[in-house]
Amino acid sequence: MAVIIDGKALAAEVDQDTKKQVDSLLKRGLEPHLVVILVGDNEASQIYVRNKSRRAEKLGIKSTVIKLDADTSEQDLLDQIEKLNTDDSVHAILVQMPLPDQINEFKVIETISPKKDADGFNPVNVGRLSAGQMDHTPVACTPKGIMKMLEKYQVNVDGKNVVVVGRSNIVGKPMSYLLLNANATVTVAHSHTANLKQLTKTADILVVAVGKTHFIKVQDIKDDAVVIDVGMDRDENGKLTGDVEFSSADKVASFITPVPKGVGPMTISMLMQQTVELAKWSKE
């Protein structure tokens, strides 16, 4: 039976540490400040934004939510970001995705100052990550949280065969760069991959981020593999579940993340940690 990686507990630990850092910054007169921009009224986005600002408040981080109408023009959004870029009281900016069709998401990402890039999606930061230049470089929070989990559970990554299923800019790609920087042998697989399930079965560490309920089953996993499930899917009963069939996979894996209480809770905790780091770096 696999060791279950307790993302909820680890997230709480990270939060505790973040809270301490916030307290010490407040004493120095620096109040970390995260601004989240929400365009339109996507229901899931509203929940995500609310969770982020609640968590921020809980940790003593100032959070401001800017709500813009669904028909906001791209230029108006970019102007708004430019204003925040030059506002010294703002340390971290996050634009909640997805955005309405009239707005180019990549343009938005490029406009957020790399120094206030809460999500780590700006190409400058992605390029630095790619080059292994990690000093003062914010990184996508989900992969960052996964690295933290692997570290906490003392999973050795060096020289291991890692298969990352999914190649999004938010998870799969930055995940692969972090793992490569940590000396893993990394394969990025995706919808065009031939014999995908044969490939996943060769992985010492398997990261799955495809958004399909129970896409990976026990027979697709190597004995003693470490299985990281980034899925946040709904099963036929509307219950939150992952990309991996946990109930069977945990029989062969050595370590496995559950859904819920696995990768999910880590992401928001890493976002908070990163906000505090950005605030600190702004004074250096």
Added chain:
Amino acid sequence: MAVIIDGKALAAEVDQDTKKQVDSLLKRGLEPHLVVILVGDNEASQIYVRNKSRRAEKLGIKSTVIKLDADTSEQDLLDQIEKLNTDDSVHAILVQMPLPDQINEFKVIETISPKKDADGFNPVNVGRLSAGQMDHTPVACTPKGIMKMLEKYQVNVDGKNVVVVGRSNIVGKPMSYLLLNANATVTVAHSHTANLKQLTKTADILVVAVGKTHFIKVQDIKDDAVVIDVGMDRDENGKLTGDVEFSSADKVASFITPVPKGVGPMTISMLMQQTVELAKWSKE
């Protein structure tokens, strides 16, 4: 017997096309201008720089070589780059690597304007490449040349298992991003990889960039694999040779690049093409 990918002939084709484009730009009053900065007197670097400026001149591209002393300070070099960044008559800047110890290479790369980034090494451009945002994005010339070769020889990349051996910022990483963007399943292997030769034997397309003479031999290659050799090594007699033992590998590969006359000639041709592209883009 493998089809030998003729890099020399293809490079000549690319040059011909570049020359045409230069001629048409000159008619419009735009003279593409590449500035190469050489710090110190590394012998190999001097040869590379000379080859680049000769090729530029041959194609009608203006080339300027700035030679700086080996003890040039980092700040002096950065100041020099900043001057070129704001000089409208300069379209492409290249700082020849390696640099003397007192100069941080990554700082230099970050200082070159992404819009004049002849080598495509600036993190902004790497991040755009990673995100598949290829519009007006310069890309590292060696991988760019390899993609051109694969295209010319109609090697289908989509869904293929590609193993890239070597993870440099100049070849391995940008190569993997280009291939992933083209829907290949990409594995990046390197010095920490366990059972490397077993892995290379699974590759439909094998790209080798490790800088070790005949590192890959016939038994490390899958039947009918496409083999791309980025090596520029010297054998025990001082003869230029590759990372792949060509004389045996060409018996099992379906396509293979020789050394010399393979990947090497393409790199400089892609640099010239990219210089012309940067000149064009500067007017858009």
